[in-house]
Amino acid sequence: MDSQWQIYQVFEKERADLPHRNAGSVHASDAEMALENARDVFVRRPNCLSLWVVPERAIFSKTVEELQDNAWRTEMQNTSAEESYLVFQKQGQTARETFVVHVGDVAANSPQQALERALETFDDKNVFVWWIVPERAIIKNEASDAPSMFEPAHWKKYRNHLSYPVEPIMRELKSAQEMLEE
Amino acid sequence: MPNNSLANKILSVADDSFILGHRNSEWAGHAPILEEDIAFANIALDELGHAQLWYELYQELTGAEPDRVIFFRSAAEWRNTQLVELPKGDWAFSMTRQFLFDVYENVSLERLVHSTNPRVQEIATKIRTEEIYHLRHTSNWVKRLGLGTDESHARMQRALDELWTYALQLFVPLENERELIAENVVPDLGILRDAWQEKTVTHLSASGLQIPENIDSVPNLRAEHTEHLAELLQDLQQVARSEKFGVEW
Numbered sequence: 001m002d003s004q005w006q007i008y009q010v011f012e013k014e015r016a017d018l019p020h021r022n023a024g025s026v027h028a029s030d031a032e033m034a035l036e037n038a039r040d041v042f043v044r045r046p047n048c049l050s051l052w053v054v055p056e057r058a059i060f061s062k063t064v065e066e067l068q069d070n071a072w073r074t075e076m077q078n079t080s081a082e083e084s085y086l087v088f089q090k091q092g093q094t095a096r097e098t099f100v101v102h103v104g105d106v107a108a109n110s111p112q113q114a115l116e117r118a119l120e121t122f123d124d125k126n127v128f129v130w131w132i133v134p135e136r137a138i139i140k141n142e143a144s145d146a147p148s149m150f151e152p153a154h155w156k157k158y159r160n161h162l163s164y165p166v167e168p169i170m171r172e173l174k175s176a177q178e179m180l181e182e
Numbered sequence: 183m184p185n186n187s188l189a190n191k192i193l194s195v196a197d198d199s200f201i202l203g204h205r206n207s208e209w210a211g212h213a214p215i216l217e218e219d220i221a222f223a224n225i226a227l228d229e230l231g232h233a234q235l236w237y238e239l240y241q242e243l244t245g246a247e248p249d250r251v252i253f254f255r256s257a258a259e260w261r262n263t264q265l266v267e268l269p270k271g272d273w274a275f276s277m278t279r280q281f282l283f284d285v286y287e288n289v290s291l292e293r294l295v296h297s298t299n300p301r302v303q304e305i306a307t308k309i310r311t312e313e314i315y316h317l318r319h320t321s322n323w324v325k326r327l328g329l330g331t332d333e334s335h336a337r338m339q340r341a342l343d344e345l346w347t348y349a350l351q352l353f354v355p356l357e358n359e360r361e362l363i364a365e366n367v368v369p370d371l372g373i374l375r376d377a378w379q380e381k382t383v384t385h386l387s388a389s390g391l392q393i394p395e396n397i398d399s400v401p402n403l404r405a406e407h408t409e410h411l412a413e414l415l416q417d418l419q420q421v422a423r424s425e426k427f428g429v430e431w
Binding site for chain 2: 005028030033041145149
């Protein structure tokens with residue numbers, strides 16, 4: 001028996017004009033606790049407007065390399081009814097682009113079909129990874145819970161990594177030490 | 183002197199938050215899983231942060247500096263309940279304690295935000311959103327452990343049996359507290375106790391736990407402590423009190 005808790009991927013929206021993007025993952029016993037763990041682990045930056053969690057096994061994921069092999073297209077099972085899928089892309093390799101971000105939605109009757117449609121619909125230049133997520137698998141915070149989940153981070157600068165300028169301090173210490181040694 | 187009664191009340195509120203925050207901080211690096219280690223450390227930090235706000239108000243009322251109050255009082259001078267000073271025990275014990283305390287804080291804060299004292303009102307408003315989240319988080323844990331395995335259920339019941347009487351000390355009024363209630367500075371502890379009882383009993387029962395029926399004698403005076411507080415203070419205060427570190431306070 002696997003004694004590990006499930007992994008949930010966490011998506012955070014930091015500004016009204018920005019899409020949800022993947023912040024990382026958490027372990028949790030169930031969806032409700034996953035949302036709380038996501039809040040406690042990831043909502044440190046002052047601005048979080050919305051938080052989603054998705055069981056990792058609900059995500060259909062393909063890298064560009066994997067897409068070159070067309071085998072996934074034949075795995076298609078068109079048995080279920082059409083439903084809404086969210087499309088995510090990782091669009092680059094630099095630190096700023098490293099997040100898997102929400103780019104839009106498609107309707108399809110399987111994750112594979114959703115990916116096919118996403119490949120037709122969305123710009124696929126410079127995409128490194130595609131994630132396809134059925135909308136019904138997404139657990140979202142209730143709007144009424146937003147104040148207690150997100151507002152305290154506003155006045156807790158000590159939780160923000162920007163409050164700890166370790167690098168400049170280390171540089172300063174090092175140069176002071178070098179001056180002493182000279 | 184109403185100001186004096188208020189200062190005593192604020193000190194007791196600050197001390198409860200501070201000592202509980204310190205106890206919870208002992209879980210840092212030891213919680214059952216990484217995510218909860220962070221979550222529970224956040225709660226511990228929040229309690230210390232809330233204590234800081236109350237100690238600042240205490241300073242406004244009495245002139246006493248928070249650092250002196252925290253690092254240079256002996257056990258008999260602390261005004262926290264025995265509930266919060268008990269050793270952290272197992273995970274079920276710490277979680278049950280935090281839950282019982284969170285319900286108390288929530289029923290208290292939802293009234294303190296209407297306090298006739300503007301500073302009390304201001305601090306309560308700031309703290310309240312965070313406490314709503316604490317209660318949600320600990321309620322979820324209590325439910326999962328209470329309804330979880332035989333082992334988790336047994337540990338939760340044991341924790342509750344031990345903690346219930348201690349928790350009731352939160353509702354023992356201080357000397358002269360009547361004056362503050364009459365002026366609507368703080369809520370009546372009798373009303374808080376009823377609200378607390380209703381909320382805790384409902385949730386604990388839904389979590390498969392039995393409410394203890396035999397109430398032992400509830401600790402009465404906040405100046406009286408178990409031996410655990412002195413041990414905690416020894417740990418907490420040793421650097422501040424040690425001359426060899428040459429720390430200026």
